[in-house]
Amino acid sequence: MSINPIHVIFGLKLRQARLGQGLSLTELAARAGLSPSYVTEIEKGRKYPKADKILRLARALGYDYDQLVSLRLEPPLHFLESALSSQVLQQFPLELFGVDPAAVVGLLTRSPAEIGALAQALADVARGYNIREEHFFRAALRSYQELHGNYFEELEREAVAFARSVGLDRSLPVPEQALQEVLQGRFGYELGLIPADARPALAAYRAIFLPGRRPRLLLNPALTGPQRKFVLAREAGYRILELGERALTNPPDRVDSFSQVLNDFKAAYVGGAILMPERPVVADLAALFELTTWQPERLYRLLEAYDVTPETLLYRFSELVPRHFGLKVHFLRFSEINGTYRLYKHLNMSQLSLPKGFDLKEHYCRRWLTVRLIRELARLGQPGPLLGIQRSRFLQSQREFLCLGFARQENLPPFLRTSVTLGLRMDDELRVRVRFASDPCIPEGLLNETCERCPLPPEACHERAAPPERWEQEQAIDERRRALEELTRDGAPVGDVPSSVSSATG
Template identity: 35%
Template structure:
């Protein structure tokens, strides 16, 4: 907890509540026996008050529990997982307030939970430790949940961008340039911008920019292109206009000190995306893409070219607009990285609206399906030494009735030699989606059977399989074993 006193109060309250309920006593009953008011006892149990010594003695006598046992911070087996959670400080790390949850309410729910729920909590802690989940990883998972809970659309930020554009006379129908955003940063917010200010050292090669708050100096890598520069300037304007103080000073980030930095970084990034790719302008242009019966790659890239934005920024912006303005639910966004000459593909960013979709992060080092559009396009970029690659397919997942329309773009990583990245967005195909995207049934769009990982895939004779389907094999073996056991039971019954 934030302070030790709070932890002590909560542990004491949990003990009193458990002992009382074990004795089948209501708060009213304990109040009558102890002479302490019901409201006071309620505040003790909720961890809001810690009684004085004379009152602890009275509770000890009433509940027939030794004084030392009551004031000890040691919890019994049933409540031990709750103690672990409180002592670890994990509840301080979770941004409960974003989801309208009070910490005291959550503790109350946990305290009232049966032993099976406490066992579940212990299992979650063990899994997190087993996978060595970092503090930053936990923060980013919390942020992703926050985005998904809001369908990744934030009305207040959209309206703030419009106010900003009106105030600084930025045309939200035009192609915003880095130069006009730079002028606002320097003239209005006193920035000094130093292009090429990041030294050429291996440890700094992943950095696009560094902000020095004392002198309001923004150092840029000389490898940032026009689109990246525009996004960086727009994001800095987001920090300033939203009056954000607690923030990371590097992009990409090195570490996050607390969740507030993660959330503020997201707000500034959202601001930048909404400024560079205005909602109404994008919405009107997307209608031109979705109306024809055949998919047009030309129109897709013409729309993307209207904005001074990277493919990743464009795809990210689609995850804001499509669920909100086109009612497209069940959308996923994926970002993969890959190093040339290796067999590994890393899923470094994902978002799922409205449900957890089939393409998802794999934490057990299995091989992602090589038939995924994201991986095929990445590999093509490497093999053909392309500066940009795009493709579209319908991914038909084996063993389910789910099909996704998937768009993917891939490029080399300008900040790391021999590294490549792909960005993809996919939509669960349904009758509702077919009404909104008319080209879903375009016969020219290839339909490909895909799995999730090679180890879980039942596809026969897959030409790109990288590992045997060990989980399928184990499952089949268990089924055969169960069948033979049943036959043995029948034979000897």
């Protein structure tokens, strides 16, 4: 069940008109020759009457037919118009979070004026910070992934069954030629290249999908082998799951619905599971975690064994580590543009202290592994991938994380330096499961969220990129709060009123 704005608006208008004339549900129902229970269902937005019954209701209220079916709401309900027409409300995946849409409709119709005012306030906040519907959809997807530990058994089964049916499970790494043959032979695709030279504006796309009776998939000629394989495997994921609504470009140019965001995620999940099947990956992770010392070459060998990108490798780990090893993880993807570091992708299942705030324009702590690797890559002047590890402890929360990461130079415009990091929360379970976590050779970092929020004095941090303005503001607020508490405490001394003030007030 989804929220139908036309049904809800009609129900609200009917209720508003009935109350405006001082009629009870029973009285309106009797005048219109309908049952009270049926009128109740209409007012709650659960049912929409046929034309003859709308006419009977309009006559019972002294309204014109067109007046009652108009989608315009009168004050104080007019705030609900924009909320009810919003794609966010209509498409938000309430069922994924165990919420019955009927309960939301019931809340809207039970306290429409109050909910309308709240919706208007939230809309104003969203506009003020340029928060678009796409942001809500992507946030909903992240929450859904985190709720399930980023592991989806039904998608794992689909990947295994399909790989077995077409012979992709016979050897690792999965051959690119085999993926091409699956798309062309089984699904009738035409494969080609994006004309990036003739149309430079298309050079930033990794892939473009052109639907039709014989669908076409165009790949960017600058893609590496592992990148091409992931695009092909993800495209197979759309077909395996029979997903319709989807992005036509990668990266997506636009987001039209939550279904599109969810379908793109599902196809990518299945694609990753085809390239890195669950059983061998879990076995490789178990062997890695059994090492008593950190051996970076083992991770480089896994990149070669599966022939995947660093992002695919670590993201796949984020799907399987919580499920099979019971560890709390987070995944981050950063990019650097002219010395500015931007967080482009994240999953937070480890209670990582991520900087909070709309349109955050602060400087991420330069001691984060993901930032440190990008800076090191720039210093070396290499394309990468550059692997790093760090035990990170946050200054204020004192939470600790074991972080593994790669940095590399992107091969597509705008040729950014990027890094991906898998973080595992340090606790007793991790110290048992991951034996190399206590290796003294692993560097340690004492860090904070951003430079603006960091209490470390200048002499204690030589990497600071900005003064601690937010920290100083918070300290000033705390000081004022303490002074106010002391002032209001019983028996707290206060100064004498100056004579000039007392005479003026007298």
